[in-house]
Amino acid sequence: MLAYFKAHRTALLITIGYGMVFSLMSLVNHYCLRSYGYDLGIYHHGLYSYAHLKPHIFTLAMAGEPFNHLGVHFSPIVALHAPFYYLFGSYTLLIFQVLFILFGGWGVYLYAKERLDGILPQLILIFFFSMWGIYSALAQDWHANVIGAMLVPWFILFFERGEKLTTIAVFGLILLCKENMAIWMAAIVLGLGLKHLLEKDGKQNWSFTVSLFVISIGYFAVIQYLVMPLFNLKGLSNHLGNYSQLGSGTTSILSSILSDPRQIFLLMFESPDGDAALSRFKTELHFMVLVSGGIAAIYRPHFLIMLAPIYAQKMLSSLPRHWGILFHYSIEFAPIIALAMVEWLQHLKFSKLRVPIAILFISTATFFNWNPIRMNMRVFKASHYHTTLDLKAIYNALEMIPRNASVCASNPLVPHLAERDKIYIFPKVRDAEYIALLKQGRPTWPLEEESFMQKMEEARESASEVIYEDTYLLILKR
Known part of the structure; x- marks a missing residue:
């Protein structure tokens, strides 16, 4: 073990350094009430439920x-x-998200180590950790697709090594992350298969490759159309609605894609309603892909196949927040672009250009990721570690709410109050026994500020008791 650490000392130091940056971003945001009910509160409530051997009942539904x-x-x-919930509480998922990102980086590093020499594997590791998609995801709570994306380098690494058992194990874990991971895995397997077909290297086990592809498609179909409806009998959350401009269901959406490829191509660059101001989000994404090394996928086109469902998922959506570089909707680009960069440099005829190219894209990826500094990413500024809120008073006051009580809370308070059977997001009070509201200093979503203040006063008037109130926090007993 010591010999292993010595052999990879530089890479380990790089990983530790970026791990500190990622932790300062994610964990400090959570402590400063810059994490939210959607999505950390939802999944921490699920973690609490699973840790107590209960199903995750989605009480935060709007x-x-x-x-x-x-x-x-x-x-x-x-x-x-779930077992780690008892150690880390509301920080559990965030801690493991950081660890999985570091783990994904190590998979990229090993993939590079087997194909590149000198300092290039270490540079590739830095390149991966410089990707905008990682920072956008860390700045916005916890997301299951981040875990899946960070397992992808290991899947490809084991697949390329021909290690079937470990390939299958990682493949299974990725499928458990989120239902749409199966479609992405089908594209990844297809890309790997075409790579070996075109290169005619004789390394491809076609029965294994085809099996993984069929399982991916079959898994998605079974989960999406048979299993998930059993848990959601009223169809209250249908993500296909995000693609309503293409059709009302899977069949009509696929028909639109196949019958009008010109329109699909235009949607990669334009807003469905032609709004130029919104279309800039799509332009922004394309720009970030290029300056972050996406050009490597052009030289290694099987990686473009792997990115196809990610582009479709983002650009064909009717929701502008999906199109750009914010939130967790870009995390899948990070491992694919990094691995494409490895293979591009590996096959580059002018070997003396490899290090300069790697340094160039590290520089551009880093520069455009941090300029301008985006929301919740200010780890190198004092403002990241300070807030106008009296956090100590707020945390002490929240302890006044009984742990077994049902609670309705402001969006930023939900992750810190989710360790109970029933947690609601204000103004969906339902049968909550207590209401906890941040009066100022944080977004009032899902309400506009004026409406939020009005609803807060209505809740105060109907409450049986004001448990706590100061400049920032109001706790009511109904």
Whole structure:
């Protein structure tokens, strides 16, 4: 073990350094109440439920009655974190998200180590950790697709080595992360198969490759159309609605894609309604892909196949927040672009250009990732570690709420109050026994500020008791 550490000392130091940056971003945001009910609160509530051997009933739904969250997103991977809930509480998922990102980076590094020499594997590791998609995801809570994306380098590494058992194990874990991971895995397997077909290297086990492809498609179909509806009988959360401009269901959406490829191509660059101001989000994504090394996928086109469902998932959506570089919707680009960069440099005829190219894209990826500094990413600024909120008073006051009580809370308070059977997001009070609201200093979503203040006063008037109130926090007993 010591010999292994010595052999990879530089890479380990790089990993530790970036691990500190990632932790300062994610964990400090959570402590400073810059994490939210959507999505950390949802999944921490699920973690609490699984840790107590209960199903994850989605009480934070904005409409309808609560139902099993597996009917919204099929992410059993959350349950595997449950034992650690008792050690890390509301920080559990965030800690493991950081660890998985570092783990994914190590997979990229080993992939590079087997194909490149000198300092290039270490540079590739830095390149991967410089990707905008990682920072956008860390700045916005916890997401199951981040875990899946960080397992992809290991899947490809083991697949290329011909290690079937470990390939299958990682493949299975990725499928457990989220239902749409199966479609991505089908594209990844297809890309790997075409790579070896075109290179005619004789390394391909076609029965194994085809089996993984068929399992991916079959798994998605079974989970999406048979299993998830059993947990969501009223169809209260249908993500296909994000693609309503293409059709009302899977068949009509696929028909639109196949029958009008010109329109699909235009949607890669334009807003469905032609709004130029919104279309810039798509331009921004394409720009970030290029300056972050996406050009490597052009030289290694099987990686473009792997990115196809990610582009489709983002660009064909009717929601502008999916199109750009914010939130967790870009995390899948990071491992694919990094691995494409490895193979491009590996096959580059002018070997003396490899290090300069790697340094160039590290520089551009880093520069455009940090300029301008985006929301919740200011780890190198004092403002990241300070807030106008009196955090000590807020945390002490929240302890006044009984742990077994049902609670309705402001969006930023939900992750810190989710360790109970029933947690709701204001203004969905339902049968909550207590209401906890941040009066200022944080976004009031899902309400506009004026509406939030009005609803807060209505809640105060109907409450039986004001448990606590100061400049920032109001706790009511109903």
